[in-house]
Every structure is written in structure tokens, then in C-alpha cells.
Amino acid sequence: MPTSKYSVICSAFLFLFTFLVFLTEAAPIYNYHVCTDSITYKKNSTFEANLNLLLSSLSSKASLGNGFYRTRTGTDTPNVVNGLFLCRGDIASAACHDCVAAAAKEILRRCYVKKESIIWYDRCLLRYSYQPLNNIVPGVDLRNDKNISRSELNRFNELLAGMLNSLATKAANSQDKKFATGELNLTSTETLYGLVQCTPDLEFFDCNMCFRSAIAYIPNCCDGKQGARVLLPGCIIRYELYPFYNNTIAATAPPAIEPRPSGRSRFSVILAFIIPIGGSVLLFVMGFCSFKGRPATSMIKLKENEFN
Structure with a gap:
């Protein structure tokens, strides 16, 4: 009986260990970010609402398996937000979604109230801007x-x-x-x-x-x-x-x-x-x-x- 009890405990431990290792390996890996413009927005403003809507849209689209999505929110020029995400071409849709979701959350923390930012993870990138997206800088x-x-x-x-x-x-x-x-x-x-x-x-x-x-x-x-x-x-x-x-x-x-x-x-x-x-x-x-x-x-x- 004791052997059976130890067997159950060991099995449970191994399962938990394997599960934790899997989560660690699967977690999106942050590379770098740049808050590319000094212009800021006010908290609880229309721009912030549009930005949150944009990031939510990007996160939801990341599970569709296309690996890329570009869109914009807002109608009046001062509050328009342009954004996109790009997932690495060799990853599955679930991993893409997890990466974009993590990036959407982290970019708000690292570039607090900034109106233009970009963040790179090992498997994806995400960016947004109050102006048309430019592909020249930063690097x-x-x-x-x-x-x-x-x-x-x-x-x-x-x-x-x-x-x-x-x-x-x-x-x-x-x-x-x-x-x-x-x-x-x-x-x-x-x-x-x-x-x-x-x-x-x-x-x-x-x-x-x-x-x-x-x-x-x-x-x-x-x-x-x-x-x-x-x-x-x-x-x-x-x-x-x-x-x-x-x-x-x-x-x-x-x-x-x-x-x-x-x-x-x-x-x-x-x-x-x-x-x-x-x-x-x-x-x-x-x-x-x-x-x-x-x-x-x-x-x-x-x-x-x-x-x-």
C-alpha cells in the first residue's frame, strides 16, 4: 500500500513538473521595445479607448491562423489609431495568439500613455501609432x-x-x-x-x-x-x-x-x-x-x- 501511495505522489509530481516546464517553454519571450514618439495621450480619453479597442482586435485576430493583421480604429483624425501584428511564419496559430496577447498587454506597460510604440517578441511583433505606420525606423x-x-x-x-x-x-x-x-x-x-x-x-x-x-x-x-x-x-x-x-x-x-x-x-x-x-x-x-x-x-x- 505505501508503495502505491508513493507511486501516486511521484506521478503527480512528474505531471506537475512536466506541465510547468511546458508552460515555461511555451511562454512568449520578450526581445525589445521602442516608444518611438514623445507625444502622449490622456488617460480616459477617446484615443485611449480606441487604442484598447485596437489591441483587443489584434489579439482576437491572432488566433485565426493568418499570422498577420493590420487595421485601424477611430474616425476623427486626432483619435485614429493604426496598428498591426506579425507572427513568425513557422509558428502555430495558438502560439501566435499567445504572443500577440502578451505583446498587447506589455506594450501598454512599457510605453505608458505613448501614442506610438512597437514591441518585439521572439515569435511576433506588435505596433501601433496615431499616424500612418512607417517602415523605416526605428531599428x-x-x-x-x-x-x-x-x-x-x-x-x-x-x-x-x-x-x-x-x-x-x-x-x-x-x-x-x-x-x-x-x-x-x-x-x-x-x-x-x-x-x-x-x-x-x-x-x-x-x-x-x-x-x-x-x-x-x-x-x-x-x-x-x-x-x-x-x-x-x-x-x-x-x-x-x-x-x-x-x-x-x-x-x-x-x-x-x-x-x-x-x-x-x-x-x-x-x-x-x-x-x-x-x-x-x-x-x-x-x-x-x-x-x-x-x-x-x-x-x-x-x-x-x-x-x-
């Missing part, structure tokens, strides 16, 4: 502290640039998710994994320019790092030396949108990143001009010691 980069060996750095950078540019072209040409992943064997024991995605409402040119801008970040922010991600309002890119995405990507319905070789010189390796961006310099100049006068914290770089 955030997160990188792994582990480095590629100096002897392999040029080759690694060359292969990385080639993979990301190839994935960017593939995703920008996509007709639905504008999402792509890829793997590249570096050695017999090391594999490079990459992921790119932009919001499906962007046309080829805008999506492609966003990707090229993100790729252009890498030599400055993350050179020689074993892993990094660049997060922009319109797109994300990420690479690691371990698998971080779901290899079996299920096709989903189109997103819902409411109207509206090694041995090359260091110089040549950098060109492998820079040349494909074409008009990215012009893009950033335009972005700078349009955001002149905003807080200097609009462009943020963050060093992250450990990736999830």
Missing part, C-alpha cells in the same frame, strides 16, 4: 556574445551574406507570408541557420528594401558574432549556428489586411553585404529627414548575452 539589433574564430571570419561572413541575400530575394518575391528560412553547412559539424520575414502588406520593392537595410546593419553591429537578429518595423532577419525555427512549416491562408568561396579580402566581404542594398542609403536619409526632431533614442542597439 534594433540583438547579438550573441560568442564569436567566430578569426581564421574563419572572412569565409563565414561571405557565406552568411550570400545566404541572407538569397533568403531576402525569396521572401520578397513570395505571394503570401513573405517568409523564408534556410540552412547552410559550414563544416561537417556546423550548420548556419537563417530566417527572414517582412510584413505581407509590403510590395516587393518595400519588402526588399527593408531586408537589404537589415542586412546592411550586420557588418556594423554584429561582425564576427555566431548569431544575431535585426528587428525593423517592417521586417526581421536572424541567423544562428543552431536551429531556432520549425523546419516543418505548414502553409496557411493568405494574411488578412484591412484596406489600405573563401579567401576574399575583408573589403570584398563587406561589399557582399553592402552592394545588394542598392538604394538603402537613400531610404535611411529619407527616414532621418521624416523623423527629424524625434528623440535620439529612436535608433537603439542592444547587446544580448544569450539567445533563446
